[in-house]
Amino acid sequence: xxxxxxxxVALFAFWVVLSGFFTAYxxxxxxxxxxxIVAVARxxxxxxxxxxxxxxxxxxxxxWPWLLWEIVKSAWDVTKIIMDPRLPISPTMVRVKAGQRxxxxxxTYANSITLTPGTxxxxxxxxEILVHAVTRxxxxxxxxxxxxxRVTRFEGAPRQAAAA
Amino acid sequence: xxxxxxxxxxxxxxxxxGLFCMVGGIGLLRMPDFYTRCHAASVTDTLGAGxxxxxxxxxxxxxxxxxxxxxxxxxxxxxxPVATHALARAALxxxxxxxLARDGEGAPSKP
Amino acid sequence: xxxxxxxxxxxxTIAMAIARAMRGPTVFDRTLAANSVGTGAVLLLAxxxxxxxxxxxxxxxITYGLLNAIGTxxxxxxxxxxxxxxxxxxxxxxx
Numbered sequence: 001x002x003x004x005x006x007x008x009v010a011l012f013a014f015w016v017v018l019s020g021f022f023t024a025y026x027x028x029x030x031x032x033x034x035x036x037i038v039a040v041a042r043x044x045x046x047x048x049x050x051x052x053x054x055x056x057x058x059x060x061x062x063x064w065p066w067l068l069w070e071i072v073k074s075a076w077d078v079t080k081i082i083m084d085p086r087l088p089i090s091p092t093m094v095r096v097k098a099g100q101r102x103x104x105x106x107x108t109y110a111n112s113i114t115l116t117p118g119t120x121x122x123x124x125x126x127x128e129i130l131v132h133a134v135t136r137x138x139x140x141x142x143x144x145x146x147x148x149x150r151v152t153r154f155e156g157a158p159r160q161a162a163a164a
Numbered sequence: 165x166x167x168x169x170x171x172x173x174x175x176x177x178x179x180x181x182g183l184f185c186m187v188g189g190i191g192l193l194r195m196p197d198f199y200t201r202c203h204a205a206s207v208t209d210t211l212g213a214g215x216x217x218x219x220x221x222x223x224x225x226x227x228x229x230x231x232x233x234x235x236x237x238x239x240x241x242x243x244x245p246v247a248t249h250a251l252a253r254a255a256l257x258x259x260x261x262x263x264l265a266r267d268g269e270g271a272p273s274k275p
Numbered sequence: 276x277x278x279x280x281x282x283x284x285x286x287x288t289i290a291m292a293i294a295r296a297m298r299g300p301t302v303f304d305r306t307l308a309a310n311s312v313g314t315g316a317v318l319l320l321a322x323x324x325x326x327x328x329x330x331x332x333x334x335x336x337i338t339y340g341l342l343n344a345i346g347t348x349x350x351x352x353x354x355x356x357x358x359x360x361x362x363x364x365x366x367x368x369x370x
Contacts (some may be wrong), residue, residue, distance in 0.1 A: 017231045018334070075211040078203055079184065082191040090265035091200055114245035117206040120199065122252045132252065132262060134203045175277045178322075182284025185315065189291030192311060198303050201295070205311045208288060216281060216318050220325055232333040236321060236340060240314065243344040247310055254351045255303040 007052050008038045053104050056154065063154040067112055070147070074116040078134065092139040093122070096129045099148050105155030112147055174222045181215030188212055197263040198255055202248055209244040213237065278326040282319060289315040306350055313343030 011034040016022075019030065041047050049055065081088060096113075100106045110121040110129055118138045123130040133139035184207060191204025217237045221230045289312050296308035317340045324332025 017228065017235070018337075020228050071210050071214075075184070075207050078191070078207050079187050079211075082187055082194065082204060082207070087194060087196075089195070089200060091197075091263055092265060093262060110249065111242075111245045114206070114249050115210060115241065117203055117210060120202050120206075120252050121249055122199075122256050130256075132199045132202075134200055136265065171277075178277045178281040179284075182281045185288040185318070186284050186291070188311070189288040192295045192308065193291055193298075198299075198301060198307070201304060201307060205307055205314075208311060209314050212288075213314065213318055216285075216322065219277075219281070220321055223325060224330070226330070229330045229333065232330070232337070233321065236317065236333065236336055239337065239340045240317065243340065244314070247344050247347045250348055250351050251303055251307055251310070254355060255301070258303070258354070260301055260303060 003049075003052060003054060004038050004042060004047050006054050007041070007047055008034050010054075011037055050102070050104055056104070056156070059154050059156060063150060066150060067115070070112075070116050074118040074138070077138075078117040081134065089134050090136045091132065091134055092136050093130060093132050094139045094143055096131050096143060096148070098124075098127055098129050099145075099152050100155050102155060105151060108154065109148065109151040112151060113142065170222050174219045177215050177219030177222070181212050181217075181219055184208070184215060185212035198260055199252060199262045202252055206244065206248060209240060209248075213240050278322050282322050282326065285315050285319045285322065289319070302354060306347060309350075310343065310347045313339065313346070317343070 012031055015030040015034060016027070019026070021027065021030070038047070041051075046052075098106045098109050100109055106124065106129075110124050113119050113121040113129065113131055118135070119131050119133045119142055121129050122132050131139065131142060133142065188204050188206075188208025191207065192201055195201045195204050214237060217233050221233050224230050224233070292308045292311040292315060296305045296312070299305045299308060317336045320332050320336040320339065324330060324336070
């Protein structure tokens, strides 16, 4: 129930930001739209810890800045490779173990791998991610497991999938 | 004074964002096989888009417009890797073999 | 002026992506290039909106970003299953 209420508030805030209307009638209409969407989503049973992981909000604020800095560093490395006349690439495929317990954690790990230029997660089977890296050094630094540890910390302790 | 500072910062961010987008384009043309081209495209998607949008945020005078630019940035950051992963996975299952580097040498082997 | 410089850089990026779309030997290269054209177009919309002094273009940019993503996945689904109506069997083997 709390999760649905938070989802309704988040959707309404999103609506207000996108529309820019502040008259009473239109605000009420927006609130009704948000409530309608939450009602439909509850019927579809998608408002759970996987569909709307609001319990991760605080930890996300510790994880996202580190991820953005990693993106900048890897993008700079890939830029140097592209602009080098010799094109020093050494593409490799490695299998990396995903140490997360929940689906949200594994998907966050795979998405973070793809977001940082230089590594793409090609396939996700059970516990292992098949990664294509543009240099051998990138594959090795990924296999060292720093990002894995950070995403596991971001995911936190296991929770029961609350239906409210 | 601060207007000139904001303008200078916007200039720097927009020009560097444009340059990183072009680097992504050059990488798309230069790279030898499909999977390496995905890496080049993701440079455009993350650094190019981020810098251009940051430069634009400094130029708006309403908070609502800056919020919309932030929403565009978050959209690209969340949806970009999903599309790239879907492409790479579909290519792997359709049989596109990656060009892999031979051990010890820098030259990639033929697929 | 700075918006014009950024717009020219983005147009060059889109042109290079179109060149890859025309050249790319496999269909996945062309789809990747189309996705890059979409990303470049989203940024170009935002910059041109500022250039013309109309912040409404940002709404179009958000919509087009979403359409671009859905379009890429729809094209991939079509190439995998042969039709858009197929729900797939959930298991993935090579075709």
